[in-house]
Amino acid sequence: MNGLARSEQSAVRRIIIAGNWKMYKTQAEALEFLQAFLPQLSETPESRKVVLCAPFTTLSSLSKTLHGSRVRVGAQNIHWAKEGAFTGEISGAMLTEIGVRYVVVGHSERRQYFGETDETVNQRLLAAQSFGLLPILCVGESKQQRDAGETEAVISRQLERGLVGADQTNLVIAYEPIWAIGTGDTCAAEEANRVIGLIRSQLKDTDVPIQYGGSVKPENIDEIMAQPEIDGALVGGASLEAESFARIVNYQS
Template identity: 75%
Template sequence: MYKTQAEAQEFLKGFVMELEDTPEEREVVLCVPFTDLGVMSKSLHGSRVRLGAQNVHWEDSGAYTGEISPPMLVEIGVRFVVIGHSERRQYFGETNETVNLRLKAAQNHGLTPILCVGETKEQRDAGETESHIFSQLEEGLVGVDQNNLVIAYEPIWAIGTGDTCESEEANRVIGLIRGKLSNPNVTIQYGGSVKPDNIDEIMAQSEIDGALVGGASLQADSFSRIVNYR
């Protein structure tokens, strides 16, 4: 929940300039608050940066005050949507069942969902990392098309804490996630205190295809350094 429309446009001015030498095959997606989507869609038109939302409801319309439907996102040029982020699960009652409904609804309207999975500190300490993530995948992916999907592994204990999951451990868990998929070519990202000073090491790992970036995406210079990892 960052950036007014004016702040988002100001960010974009500095950010887009830093992408001139970014390799063509590198996908860049900004997932912004709902109020920023309209103005960002216009500002990004014709650029290489894709637009994403941070959540979506599973119905096309209805008595769901405060929610946003897939057609509302599609109409303004949104291509991606984050689903099941740990903060949605922690603070707003998101479950594997509602995640599954949102994933299918997004895909039915041509949106590419970014499914977030990951464990808490308590679950990791109890040795439940794998079983917890596997259940998130098993219940979340029922009836979901894995040819139009991105998965983000975000160990909750490493989000915003500065306590980054070791890149080798992130790579191990992402490899396990990949082994549970019917499509091994699904893009799998790592998220959790991704910063300019650790992105090169993270992206050097064999199983990690990208990064889901939180706090470090709020400044144009730090996020562009992450996008332009070496």
């Protein structure tokens, strides 16, 4: 480990608010976002970590612009190999070279559309840790699985397989109920808290920050963050607008 991630691990049960931009924003649009967003962090508590997980094409310019600021840059994927003939992939060395600090692994869209399995998610997570990146491991159930009463079993399996060989002191977990991503449906805050408590009970290190992700919006962030087990949010569409994401980052505790 190169020490980048360890400096992020100094406090217990840190609050981490991360925006996942998915396949949105050109470099120009990303920089325009920062001009509107950064001034709104002047009164944000220092204890809240703020992360922007952006497309690969914007990472370098974001990293340069945000150097010295409180906002960290995250990637949305990482390959498990240090280098090689893996067209379209990106390595840990490529990410750390440009100042990336976090990386999302196992997002439901990667699992659904690009064939990710618990085993490949684990490989990517281990690669992230080996380069000193903080992986944000996503777990969660589909509507079909929830309706069948399989929520607990699905998440337990994802954790068991995804964390094989992992350093749990160098990790963030995001619970993202698939049925609540981009649908406008939000898992009730109390239910999200219950599931996140279940996740925490299966970890060796119970101080691992666990986020909620799934249609997080300015209208529901206060209720979500009032829950005792929830340590932050992984925000999708609502992170694309500066005003919206700033309201989420500046939630009322």
